[in-house]
Amino acid sequence: MDAEAIKRSLEGSGLRCTPQRYAVMAFLMENNSHPTAAEIFEAVNQVDPRSSRATTYNNLRDLVKAGLVREVAVEGRAARFDAKGMRHHHFICDRCGNVEDIEWYDVPRPASGSLDKRILRECEVIFRGLCAKCAPRHASR
């Protein structure tokens, strides 16, 4: 987690390295837990208590737009974010909504005709089921 590396990757994307933006990026790189925006805001505020909710959202949006961070939408819950380090797929728990990494592997593209006039950018796989925490006790919701 080299501070200079983070700074360089922000600047490489044309983003200024502000303390707030740096904090968001650093938190995501040290944390492969796929936090929500609210969780990131809270964590970042424990270090520097002067940062606003709007800024966290702004920065997450900028980072996603710059391709440094990935956003994962989860049905009926807040979106989750992760630093785009090593490529990986995702596992989303049906019960608790947590997002976990699944080792990357290449997925075959569909029959070429199927994508016709669309421009394909990426292709992700989402596995669903119960995470290790939720699996033992199928009970309650």
Add this chain to the structure above:
Amino acid sequence: MDAEAIKRSLEGSGLRCTPQRYAVMAFLMENNSHPTAAEIFEAVNQVDPRSSRATTYNNLRDLVKAGLVREVAVEGRAARFDAKGMRHHHFICDRCGNVEDIEWYDVPRPASGSLDKRILRECEVIFRGLCAKCAPRHASR
């Protein structure tokens, strides 16, 4: 679009076949356009103007829980729904957020160790890029 077939599939899932619930299910089966809850509510209300927003949400939730309908979360936008007829994957447009079907094909599971204590239920592929409508004009957002 056999009315009886819809009735039977609802009852087969232990759901009563109420006019409102039937309308939602029928609309989704006649429509592979992946509408949002708001669009479904509006469409259903044009047929029978007496149905409420809450009921539409309730029924969508019940149908998803029963496994008759699939919910697709889209980053920064309302969720979209489709009847689980033929299996298919999804294409989500980066620009307009529309969801389209991609012909189904089987995706290889990851290395077995990778899923360890989790219980895998399903595995979906999401393609991303620009849809046919948005592709020509990369411009604006």
Add this chain to the structure above:
DNA sequence: ATATAACATTAGATATAGTCTAAATTACTT
């Protein structure tokens, strides 16, 4: 047929997630 219990619907209030505004501040460039 009727009672009854379980299920479903409703309007509107509420909750949650995220965006916008406009003024003040800050990081980078020269």
Add this chain to the structure above:
DNA sequence: AAGTAATTTAGACTATATCTAATGTTATAT
């Protein structure tokens, strides 16, 4: 050091979805 464009901020606002509790409906048992 100064200029300038990007960034931050608080709080209002919007969008999406859920909850509540009263009312209505349907299926089942009698």
